[in-house]
Amino acid sequence: MLRIKGLDVYHGYVQAVRGLSMHVKEGELLAILGSNGAGKSSLLGTLAGLNKPAKGDILLKRKGDTPPSEECPQRMKGDTPPSEECPQRMKGDTPHLAETEECPQSYQAITGNSPEKMVRLGISLVPERREIFGSLNVLDNLMLGAYHRYRSDKAIIPSDIREVMEFFPALKDRENELAGTLSGGLQQMLAIGRALMARPKLLLLDEPSVGLAPLVVREIMSILAQLKNTGVTIMLVEQNTRAALKVADRALVMERGTITISGSSDELMSDVKVQQAYLGRARVQAAVAL
């Protein structure tokens, strides 16, 4: 549903993301792992419209996608090479980018859009510091999550709030309390709930476990797994590698702005480099050897 090609992102003179190419499949939970400064948050910020990329393309699957034969008539000729079958196909498109086997005509370029536009297109970010509206109550925070569709969906917003509350029952008891007075875990749940109120196609989560107790992290991860089952596509940036790999379908490891390892969660869980660098296996082995 999302394709990124040759993305470069800078913070001042520092390059945070370097020529990054990747894709996200519809309905999957993709974990993005890596140490501090690897460029994970910069990538999510760029997808949410907070950072403007210096170079590269971000393509999002269009709404109400039609079958390939209608959207890209040239595709049906079959005997022509991929680069010619559909004029919109990006030059230099690599096989792993095109593995969705969909005509690029069904994708729209969203590179450099504002955060407001990204939300309207179906991309919602839960930022690392939660960024809830502390002096508004829980209910108002959730209501404002549906801001971009408030006019069109006014009647169904109360039922959407009830639906979000079912995911986060702890918020229901506090719905009239100021968001700033909630515990860290509840604030994180509120931030996720507020993002869900936008009815995103793609939910971006930036380190949801940071600063939370292990039990709360487990609860948040279990909620993410439930969310995935509802069909929401999720990109999860996380330093808690073990927790992320437990819920993710697929994972990527970023180092210095590029992807260095990618594969299924199981593959990454058994990858020696991932084990040594991110799962603490080397430290355990060293401790055993001592």
Next chain:
Amino acid sequence: MSDQLLQLLFTGLTLGSIYSLIALALVTTFKVTGILNLAQGEFVAIGALLAISLYATGIPMFAAFILAIILVAIMGGCLERAAIHPARRASGLTLIIITLGLSISLRGLALLIWGTDTYSLPAFSQGGPLIIGGAVLNPQSFWILGLAVITLSVLYAFLGLTYAGKAVKAAVINRTAARLVGINPNTISFWAFVGSGALGAAAGIFIAPVTMSTYDMGFMLAIKGFVAAVIGGLNNIGGAVLGGLLLGVLESYSAGLISSGLKDGLAIIILLVVLMVKPHGILGLLGERKI
């Protein structure tokens, strides 16, 4: 003596209501955009002068007022798009200098259109003054006080009870988070200037029957409004009204009991004292994020 004190109190409250209205417009714009709009006084002057000119053409008084308010509101929106929006990423100081430029330009425009003459409007309601406890209260004072109360109530209701008002509050609380839920701060900034234009014009029209309207009347009113806003905390709507009333009453007592020459100087003295003793104002807190 007590009659005189009561009389000075009434005069001070009327004066203070005018300052409160200007402070309300300043604070609302500051809360929403982070910009201290130094052209706010010109919105007041142009609103009053436009209403007087429209009324002079034979348009019914009420229609002339509404038309003047709408025209100044449109002017506020146009100025935001033309001068503030293109410089939205500039520093706070640059933006203040831009509003200072707008203030000078608008004053020049008013001078070109209305010249240096003074203008006045008839009182909104007929009838003699009201005598309360030996003190005289002009009927127009009720209109001014009423406008201040209604404006404050509408602002509180808008921010506290409506969805759009909560979106504005959200953008004031956390700009990034507001953008992440789809709230466009640029749109809010535009409407803040439209609203402050309308409010400034309304204030100018309501005070026109009790003060002489001139092209440069906005300058001193803007300073008084600013002092009132600072007394209230600069980002506190209730504080702005309280600050305006306090300034009006203090001015009235100082002019009546000490010397009328103190009247304008007192505002600056109060400003200095507040900034030195209680820089966050009597109710507010400086340092909220701007949009």
